[in-house]
Amino acid sequence: GISGTIYVWQVATGHLLKSWEGHYKKVTCLSFTEDDSFLVSGGEDATIHVWNISSILHSFDSSVVKPYSTWSDHSLSITSLYCGFGGMNGRIVSTSKDRTCKIWDIPSKTLLATLVFPTGIECCCMDNAERFLFAGGIDGKIYGVHLFASYSITDAALKESPQTLYTGHT
Numbered sequence: 335g336i337s338g339t340i341y342v343w344q345v346a347t348g349h350l351l352k353s354w355e356g357h358y359k360k361v362t363c364l365s366f367t368e369d370d371s372f373l374v375s376g377g378e379d380a381t382i383h384v385w386n387i388s389s390i391l392h393s394f395d396s397s398v399v400k401p402y403s404t405w406s407d408h409s410l411s412i413t414s415l416y417c418g419f420g421g422m423n424g425r426i427v428s429t430s431k432d433r434t435c436k437i438w439d440i441p442s443k444t445l446l447a448t449l450v451f452p453t454g455i456e457c458c459c460m461d462n463a464e465r466f467l468f469a470g471g472i473d474g475k476i477y478g479v480h481l482f483a484s485y486s487i488t489d490a491a492l493k494e495s496p497q498t499l500y501t502g503h504t
Contacts, residue, residue, distance in 0.1 A: 336360050340375055352390055354399040363414050369421030376412025382428050403443040408432050414457040418464050429455040435469050451477055476500035
């Protein structure tokens with residue numbers, strides 16, 4: 335919808351279990367961690383919230399639903415969220431129209447890295463070992479980044495993150 339409301343439904347019965355105002359602008363993406371312990375939401379408000387599913391389902395009042403963590407380091411709308419392996423101890427990658435992918439650590443609630451691209455990013459994924467990140471740009475190109483490659487931080491700050499370009503998608 336066009337609101338910032340998040341709805342949790344029981345799929346088997348179709349019953350609405352909980353709804354709450356998660357964002358002050360439209361919700362653009364949702365993702366569960368691998369172990370289903372957290373629901374991660376992103377919105378047009380450039381904010382990411384990590385919600386503890388147990389707390390949500392066991393709270394009686396929708397007005398007291400509070401996020402486990404909130405991240406607001408993007409400057410434009412969140413376009414996608416990728417939850418890596420490790421469940422509640424894993425990492426989350428967010429993409430945005432601001433030309434960045436940001437890698438977050440769930441347990442420490444911190445930003446680990448920011449990757450800058452030449453265009454807005456619509457989606458991303460990682461390989462199973464979480465060594466490579468693949469980001470789909472709004473320009474139709476796929477950008478691959480080796481996350482453990484050594485490169486100068488000053489170089490990364492001056493221009494886009496080092497990356498491999500995969501073309502052929504339009």
